[in-house]
Amino acid sequence: DQQVKQNSPSLSVQEGRISILNCDYTNSMFDYFLWYKKYPAEGPTFLISISSIKDKNEDGRFTVFLNKSAKHLSLHIVPSQPGDSAVYFCAASGGDSSYKLIFGSGTRLLVRP
Amino acid sequence: DAGVTQSPTHLIKTRGQQVTLRCSPISGHKSVSWYQQVLGQGPQFIFQYYEKEERGRGNFPDRFSARQFPNYSSELNVNALLLGDSALYLCASSLIGLTNYGYTFGSGTRLTVV
Numbered sequence: 001d002q003q004v005k006q007n008s009p010s011l012s013v014q015e016g017r018i019s020i021l022n023c024d025y026t027n028s029m030f031d032y033f034l035w036y037k038k039y040p041a042e043g044p045t046f047l048i049s050i051s052s053i054k055d056k057n058e059d060g061r062f063t064v065f066l067n068k069s070a071k072h073l074s075l076h077i078v079p080s081q082p083g084d085s086a087v088y089f090c091a092a093s094g095g096d097s098s099y100k101l102i103f104g105s106g107t108r109l110l111v112r113p
Numbered sequence: 114d115a116g117v118t119q120s121p122t123h124l125i126k127t128r129g130q131q132v133t134l135r136c137s138p139i140s141g142h143k144s145v146s147w148y149q150q151v152l153g154q155g156p157q158f159i160f161q162y163y164e165k166e167e168r169g170r171g172n173f174p175d176r177f178s179a180r181q182f183p184n185y186s187s188e189l190n191v192n193a194l195l196l197g198d199s200a201l202y203l204c205a206s207s208l209i210g211l212t213n214y215g216y217t218f219g220s221g222t223r224l225t226v227v
Contacts, residue, residue, distance in 0.1 A: 004155075032213050043117070043203055043218035044156065051213070089155050093212040099168055100146065101212055103155030 003027045004092050006104035014112050019077040021088050021107050026071060029095030030102075035064060035075045036089045038106070044089055048075070052094070080111045115140070117206045117219035125225045126194050134189045134222045138206030142217075144168075145187040146210070147179060148203040150221070156203055162187055163210040191224075199226045 005024045013019045021035075031052040036044035050057040050064045050073070057064050063076045077084055087108050091101040118137040126132050138145050144163040148156035158171040162181035181187045185206075191198055201221040208214045 006155075034212070034216075036218075041220070043220045046217070049213070091155075091212075097169070098212060099144075099161050099163070099210045100158040100171070101148075101156070101216065103157070105153070105155050 002105075003030075004090055004102050004104040006090055006107050008107050009105070010108040010110070012110045012112060013080050015082055016079045019075075019080045019084065019109055019111065021075040021077075021090075021109065023073050023075075023090030023104055024071060025073075025092050025102075027092070027094070027102075028071070029097075030092040031094035032092070032098070033064070033066060033073050034091045034093075034101065035062075036091060036103075037084075038087045038089060047088075077109075080109075082111045082113050085109055085111050117204055117217055119202075119204050119219040119222050121222060122220070123223045123225075125227060128194055128196060128226055130194050131190065131192045132194060132224060134191075134202050134204075134224070135186065136189070136204030136206075136219060137186045138204075139217060142206040142208055142215075143185055144207045144210030145181055145185065146205045146207070146216070147187070147189045148205065148218075149173075150201040150203060152200075159189070161210055168210060194226045196226050199224060 034049040035047040087106045090104040146161040147159040150156040160179045161168045207216045
């Protein structure tokens, strides 16, 4: 039972353009959502998060949007840079499981120079 | 300040053997969580320890066990290794174990079972 889904295994964008990574979830008890970035041979690095009481959170080039009715969130990277090339994981927590993260399967982003 | 430290970085074991992985959390953090990441998938929760007590356990067999020491470091033990246990094992430390309180991952231990 996959509670967090990232349906696009890969995404390729041109440097300077917008990257949009998508994530869907099924558990309505989730109330906190995070995006992690992962390079090979490294652990996931926290990027940005959003609480379910908000619908948008922004940090520099990164913005996360949450649509609770659709159980959907997205990460926007503007402008995209070659150094953003990595695997991006969406994760969720909440309810009686606020101590653990449920991850999606990841989206590999390639930003072409 | 040192981040989350995991050791060893890589190891190779034979089926049926036992393995112990180690994790040192960020100074001041009292909680350690363990995750397994199989190739092509996202990390999956195995255990969380907070103040040396097990707070939660994921859907893993009893071959997996863990403990947390008085200095808040932790060990993950896996007995009777199977080929399917080959994965990246990640440790995450946090202040009080909640995901919205600075959940920071280490670089992981790559375990290969042959």
